[in-house]
Amino acid sequence: MDLLQVAQIVIAVAVGASILLQARGTGLSSTFGGESTAYRSRRGLERTLFRLTIVLIVVYVVISLLGARSASA
Secondary structure (H helix, E strand, O other): OOHHHHHHHHHHHHHHHHHHHOOOOOHHHHOOOOOOOOOOOOOOHHHHHHHHHHHHHHHHHHHHHHHHHHHHO
16 A cells, blocks of 8 residues: 555545534435524534535545556556
């Protein structure tokens, strides 16, 4: 295993953990009859975790593209 593969595994685990730690919203329940009566914005730790998840996903995609590029060369 090279460094890019190890980084992909570590970042994938971190993305999974950050997604699981986020507060659950209504999701598809509003589609099937549930009502969402409150609109709220992310604040504090929830906002930080949301942004961290986005950053981790972007880093994962960049590392994946670098790995694909180095494998084809």
